[in-house]
Amino acid sequence: MSTTTLTPESSESAETTPARPLRRRTTHIRGNRPGFWTYTTLAVVFISAAFPLYWSFVIGSGDANSLRERPWWPSGNFIDNALAVMSNEAVNFWPALWNSIYSSFLIAMAVVTTSTLAGWAFAKLRFHGGPALLAFVVATMAVPQQLGVVPLYILFSELGWTGQIGAIIVPALTSAFGVFWMTQYLRQAVPDELIEAARVDGASMIRTFWTVGVVAARPAAAMLFLFTFVGAWNNFFWPFIVLDRQNPTLPVALSLLQSNYFVDYSIVLAGVVLATIPLLLLFIFAGKQLVSGIMAGAVKG
Amino acid sequence: MSAATSKDAPGVRVLSFSNKLSRWDLKISPYLYISPFFIMFAIVGLFPIAYTAVISFMDWDLVRNSGEFIGFDQYIWILQQPHFWTALRNTFSIFLLSTVPQLILAIFIAAMLDRNIRGKTFWRMGVLLPFVVAPVAVGLIFNVVFADNFGLVNGMLTDLGLDGIPWHKDPFWSHIAIATMVNYRWTGYNTLILLAAMQAVNREYYEAATVDGAGPLRQFTSITLPSLKPTLIFVIITSTIGGLQIFDEPRVFDQFGRGGAGQQWLTITLYLYDIGWGQWNFGRAAALAWILFIIILLIGLINLLITRTLVRDEGSRGIEKPRRLKKKKELAR
Numbered sequence: 155m156s157t158t159t160l161t162p163e164s165s166e167s168a169e170t171t172p173a174r175p176l177r178r179r180t181t182h183i184r185g186n187r188p189g190f191w192t193y194t195t196l197a198v199v200f201i202s203a204a205f206p207l208y209w210s211f212v213i214g215s216g217d218a219n220s221l222r223e224r225p226w227w228p229s230g231n232f233i234d235n236a237l238a239v240m241s242n243e244a245v246n247f248w249p250a251l252w253n254s255i256y257s258s259f260l261i262a263m264a265v266v267t268t269s270t271l272a273g274w275a276f277a278k279l280r281f282h283g284g285p286a287l288l289a290f291v292v293a294t295m296a297v298p299q300q301l302g303v304v305p306l307y308i309l310f311s312e313l314g315w316t317g318q319i320g321a322i323i324v325p326a327l328t329s330a331f332g333v334f335w336m337t338q339y340l341r342q343a344v345p346d347e348l349i350e351a352a353r354v355d356g357a358s359m360i361r362t363f364w365t366v367g368v369v370a371a372r373p374a375a376a377m378l379f380l381f382t383f384v385g386a387w388n389n390f391f392w393p394f395i396v397l398d399r400q401n402p403t404l405p406v407a408l409s410l411l412q413s414n415y416f417v418d419y420s421i422v423l424a425g426v427v428l429a430t431i432p433l434l435l436l437f438i439f440a441g442k443q444l445v446s447g448i449m450a451g452a453v454k455g
Numbered sequence: 456m457s458a459a460t461s462k463d464a465p466g467v468r469v470l471s472f473s474n475k476l477s478r479w480d481l482k483i484s485p486y487l488y489i490s491p492f493f494i495m496f497a498i499v500g501l502f503p504i505a506y507t508a509v510i511s512f513m514d515w516d517l518v519r520n521s522g523e524f525i526g527f528d529q530y531i532w533i534l535q536q537p538h539f540w541t542a543l544r545n546t547f548s549i550f551l552l553s554t555v556p557q558l559i560l561a562i563f564i565a566a567m568l569d570r571n572i573r574g575k576t577f578w579r580m581g582v583l584l585p586f587v588v589a590p591v592a593v594g595l596i597f598n599v600v601f602a603d604n605f606g607l608v609n610g611m612l613t614d615l616g617l618d619g620i621p622w623h624k625d626p627f628w629s630h631i632a633i634a635t636m637v638n639y640r641w642t643g644y645n646t647l648i649l650l651a652a653m654q655a656v657n658r659e660y661y662e663a664a665t666v667d668g669a670g671p672l673r674q675f676t677s678i679t680l681p682s683l684k685p686t687l688i689f690v691i692i693t694s695t696i697g698g699l700q701i702f703d704e705p706r707v708f709d710q711f712g713r714g715g716a717g718q719q720w721l722t723i724t725l726y727l728y729d730i731g732w733g734q735w736n737f738g739r740a741a742a743l744a745w746i747l748f749i750i751i752l753l754i755g756l757i758n759l760l761i762t763r764t765l766v767r768d769e770g771s772r773g774i775e776k777p778r779r780l781k782k783k784k785e786l787a788r
Contacts, residue, residue: 188570195567200581203643207588209607210596222605272492281485287493294500296692298700298751300724300744302503304510304737308520309503325499328492358477359484388589390703391724395732405591405703412595413710419599426592433587441580448583448644449651 207430214423221419235424239411244399245425250407253319255432257403258386264327265382266375273336274367278349279359288337291330303395310396321396322403326386332378335451339374340367377447380440387433404429511741522738529742539743541718542726543750545630549705549722550698552634557642558690562683564642565649566675579650582643590703593636598708601632623709626719633720636704641697645690652686653679688762692755699751700724723747 213220215232240247275281276288306325307316315321344366352362390405397403399410411425437444511529513522533539568578585593600607601622609619622628660678669677702724706712713729714721723743731740 188567188572192567192570192572195564196572196578196581199564199567200578202639203581203584206593206596206600206639207584209600210592213599221599221602222610224605224607224610268492268495271488275485275488279485279488281482284485287489291496296696296751296755297504298696298744298748300700300727301507301748302500304731304741304744305503305506306499307731308510308737312520328495328500330496330500333492359480363484363488384587388587388591390589390591390706391728394706395728405589408589408591408595409707409712412598412707413712417710419602422595423599426595430588430592433589437580437584437587441583442576444586445576445579445583445647448647449654451648 207434210423210426210430213420214425214427216420218418218420231420232424232427235421236428238421239425239428242411242421245407245410246400246402247407247425247428249400250402250404251429251432253401254387254404257319257323258383260323261326261386262379262382265329265332266379268328269332269336269378270368270371270375271363272333273340274363274371276333276337277340278344278346278367288333291333295330295334299391303392306392307396316396317398317401319397319401319403322389322393325392326389329382332382335378336371336374338451340371343370343374377443377450380436380444381447384433384436384444507741507744510738511745513738515737515741517735517737525738529738530746532739533743533746538718538721538726539723542714542721542723545626545714545718545720546699546701546722546724548626548630549633549637549701549720550695552630553637553641554691554694554698556634557638557645557694558687560638560642561645561649561690562680564646565653566679568646568650569653579647582646584643585640586644588640590636590640591707593640594704594707597632597636597639597704601635623715623719626715626717629708629715629720633701633704633708637698637701641694645694648690649683649686652683656682684762688759691758691762695754695758696751699747699754702728723750 211232212225212228214235215228215230216223216225217229217231220229239245276284302325310316310318310321348366349362352366357365388405389403390409393403393406394409397406399406402410408422408425408429411422510522512524512526514525514528515522564582568575568582572578588596598606601609603609603619603621603623606619606622609622612619620628622632656679661674664674664678701722705714705720705722705725706728708720709715712725713733714725724747727740727743727747730736730743
């Protein structure tokens with residue numbers, strides 16, 4: 155109904171816009187093929203991004219002397235160093251790896267689920283207090299993590315959960331950013347007419363959500379999953395507080411690697427390489443999605 | 456309710472059971488969908504924030520897990536500590552050394568990526584590569600770059616016959632080292648955000664500017680920068696929130712993790728950790744957490760004001776969007 159009243163106006167404005175004289179220019183002013191300097195600069199940027207990783211492999215494949223000798227190429231000790239990391243009793247590498255994998259996975263799954271549900275409600279369903287609640291959620295994104303750690307620690311020590319991996323999963327199960335992200339995406343991805351059509355056809359709310367919302371949300375949900383996974387994998391502050399060295403995550407285990415009086419950096423950096431490989435693999439397969447996710451979020455943010 | 460029904464469905468209608476059910480479904484569903492988020496969020500997000508405020512006014516007893524109300528004493532204690540002021544100085548110093556060069560670099564690299572280059576995806580992924588490396592791992596990697604004796608930088612300086620830089624002894628150099636780690640990880644991320652904003656700029660402005668005889672630099676300062684304003688504000692505010700919380704990199708900057716023998720790189724969050732889980736004083740840690748939050752809010756506001764005045768708003772120019780431009784873009788792809 156509302157569309158019919160709007161039609162004449164919109165067609166009018168559509169007529170006025172192209173009424174301006176059209177200037178024809180075929181030259182691509184910004185489209186000039188960039189020259190040597192652009193590529194050189196980009197190459198320098200790329201090398202600065204990749205070199206530290208390469209360097210950690212160079213040192214991580216050497217021995218205790220390689221820091222002093224500064225070789226430019228990797229040596230052959232990487233496997234030995236990696237085995238030294240894995241068998242180091244202070245570090246608990248295998249439990250750390252497993253903890254990182256499954257906690258990050260569970261966190262990302264939960265965040266995607268709760269955010270898609272709430273994002274659908276905020277974006278497409280009208281309800282009392284909706285906009286105000288959304289504004290409140292967005293405002294809490296400015297709150298630093300530090301503001302919650304003391305009561306959380308007290309809570310989890312009451313429950314006897316300190317040192318348990320559950321203590322890092324439960325606080326991360328929801329994300330204000332995730333709700334904001336899904337709301338923004340669903341708002342423009344699903345036309346209201348589609349929901350109305352589903353309702354007219356007699357679909358229940360949950361059915362509409364499942365057949366229209368979830369299907370439309372998939373690309374944004376995949377990106378949210380990736381970002382949450384990477385964030386959970388790399389998180390250090392809270393796991394470092396609440397976990398102990400018997401049952402760490404990878405970042406906590408890494409920090410333990412160097413907290414000795416005599417630090418053998420070839421072993422520390424072999425550990426860094428080992429802990430980074432899973433995310434590098436993820437980056438190779440999903441880096442494109444990460445790039446487009448950041449760029450898509452920027453336009454809306 | 457009956458009025459609403461007749462509006463929705465003209466004609467005679469009896470409110471059947473399924474109709475009622477459907478209305479109920481319509482009303483209750485939104486709350487059902489947001490409830491998993493809000494229930495969890497209330498428990499692990501909101502409750503701790505509120506409770507931190509309560510604890511910060513208490514002398515907390517760890518054994519009994521309860522506290523005694525003592526007013527603003529913990530806040531006063533924190534503000535009287537020289538360590539707090541050192542930590543505040545260090546946090547700001549690291550924050551400025553990371554945010555300012557990072558943003559300038561990010562704008563510059565984004566401008567390069569915004570040109571009509573070959574292999575766009577490769578270069579974009581390249582700048583994002585450091586983002587997947589954990590901050591702790593970045594810290595450990597850069598520790599061998601900035602090691603005092605045989606680090607990469609000092610080693611090369613000694614080869615050249617120069618003195619090594621006192622990365623750990625001197626506060627300023629330790630801040631440079633830590634800021635470099637932050638910049639390494641975040642520059643590419645911010646580059647992509649700015650790149651997206653640059654690509655949203657109407658290309659016709661550049662054509663018009665070229666016709667009017669404006670050079671590339673003039674075009675950049677008069678068209679690109681003003682158009683980036685909302686995105687810049689967003690990036691600056693998020694890096695403020697993140698930057699003032701810095702913990703991971705300074706924590707692993709040496710093997711002791713206490714911010715250096717003379718607190719050269721002690722940051723507020725490192726200090727918070729030390730008070731909370733080194734000295735086991737939760738009341739004071741909670742007070743410091745609130746002080747940090749207030750600082751973040753203040754700096755966020757100041758940033759907003761500064762960015763608003765510095766970058767001119769030229770939004771009025773950007774309203775008209777001729778349709779043929781869209782077509783052109785489609786053709787270009």
